[in-house]
Amino acid sequence: MAMVDVRDVRKVYDGGFEALKGASLQIEEGEILALLGPNGAGKTTLISAICGITVPSSGSISVGGHDVVTDYRAARNLIGLVPQEINLEPFEKVHNTVRFSRGLFGKRHDAELQERLLRQLSLWGKRDAQVKELSGGMKRRVLIAKALAHEPRVLFLDEPTAGVDVELRRDMWNIVAELKAQGVTIILTTHYIEEAEAIADRIAVINKGQVLLVEDKASLMTRMGRKELRIDLYEPIAEIPGTLADHDLTLSQDGQALTYAYDTQADRTGIGRLMAALSEAGLAVRDVSTAQNSLEDIFVKLVAEQASGQEDAA
Numbered sequence: 379m380a381m382v383d384v385r386d387v388r389k390v391y392d393g394g395f396e397a398l399k400g401a402s403l404q405i406e407e408g409e410i411l412a413l414l415g416p417n418g419a420g421k422t423t424l425i426s427a428i429c430g431i432t433v434p435s436s437g438s439i440s441v442g443g444h445d446v447v448t449d450y451r452a453a454r455n456l457i458g459l460v461p462q463e464i465n466l467e468p469f470e471k472v473h474n475t476v477r478f479s480r481g482l483f484g485k486r487h488d489a490e491l492q493e494r495l496l497r498q499l500s501l502w503g504k505r506d507a508q509v510k511e512l513s514g515g516m517k518r519r520v521l522i523a524k525a526l527a528h529e530p531r532v533l534f535l536d537e538p539t540a541g542v543d544v545e546l547r548r549d550m551w552n553i554v555a556e557l558k559a560q561g562v563t564i565i566l567t568t569h570y571i572e573e574a575e576a577i578a579d580r581i582a583v584i585n586k587g588q589v590l591l592v593e594d595k596a597s598l599m600t601r602m603g604r605k606e607l608r609i610d611l612y613e614p615i616a617e618i619p620g621t622l623a624d625h626d627l628t629l630s631q632d633g634q635a636l637t638y639a640y641d642t643q644a645d646r647t648g649i650g651r652l653m654a655a656l657s658e659a660g661l662a663v664r665d666v667s668t669a670q671n672s673l674e675d676i677f678v679k680l681v682a683e684q685a686s687g688q689e690d691a692a
């Protein structure tokens with residue numbers, strides 16, 4: 379059974395806007411799923427629907443086997459939500475804020491757990507500070523502590539690292555890794571695609587209210603990935619020799635390196651043929667290296683493909 383099971387969910391807002399158009403998504407226990415999509419794609423709407431904050435117009439959602447509408451409390455108890463916007467009580471002390479969040483779920487205060495959580499998030503030294511005294515990054519940590527205070531099994535992080543510095547981002551990634559090790563299921567929305575690339579097990583791409591794809595990150599990168607072969611030359615050249623014209627090469631500005639893009643899934647990459655042709659052209663190779671194109675390239679391509687598909691259909 380999937381930990382989070384979203385089936386054919388539609389959401390039409392009051393004004394008539396259809397933010398989700400039959401979205402389906404199954405998320406397994408203990409996995410980290412990155413939900414990617416451009417602005418307005420429907421990510422927050424989907425998360426809100428799973429967390430029972432927004433009621434879907436149709437379709438069904440369960441968390442841990444509990445329907446989020448008809449069995450809201452049981453489902454919500456399993457969920458921790460780190461919202462996009464900072465919504466903290468400014469005059470409250472850090473430790474009270476976190477303690478109160480646990481209380482909301484009817485759970486008794488657990489001093490040991492609270493200390494562990496605050497230490498893990500580097501908030502222990504700030505436990506007696508008022509929220510308003512904290513930096514933006516620290517406030518984000520408090521949001522995470524609050525979301526984790528009732529020991530949820532599923533954690534939603536909605537743009538957790540928007541506007542935070544590199545160090546805090548790394549810290550958050552470490553926290554996510556620790557939670558995963560504890561078997562917590564994590565759903566992350568992010569605009570930083572390298573973040574998804576770094577920490578997610580699976581990638582879901584959503585655009586215009588539709589889930590375009592859900593796939594294992596590694597297989598997605600292999601399936602859609604293109605690689606680039608960079609060839610450094612001993613001697614710079616002014617232009618690509620005519621005999622190499624059909625190899626789809628680009629020459630660096632300083633004339634010192636050639637780049638060859640190839641499809642990793644193609645029957646033939648053409649590398650062998652290219653190397654032979656280079657040698658025939660009398661070009662001496664100093665070094666070669668390869669680079670895989672990024673998840674970002676793949677994401678941009680997917681979204682563009684959907685847009686052109688819709689134009690074709692129109």
Ligand SMILES: Nc1ncnc2c1ncn2[C@@H]1O[C@H](COP(=O)(O)OP(=O)(O)OP(=O)(O)O)[C@@H](O)[C@H]1O
Pocket residue numbers: 391392393395397415416417418419420421422423424
């Ligand atoms: N309460 C609402 N009433 C009407 N329309 C809404 C409401 N909330 C969101 N929308 C619209 O639904 C669409 C999806 O919004 P949503 O916030 O889910 O997108 P998102 O993918 O989270 O975007 P972002 O990356 O900008 O946070 C947007 O076009 C938005 O304007």
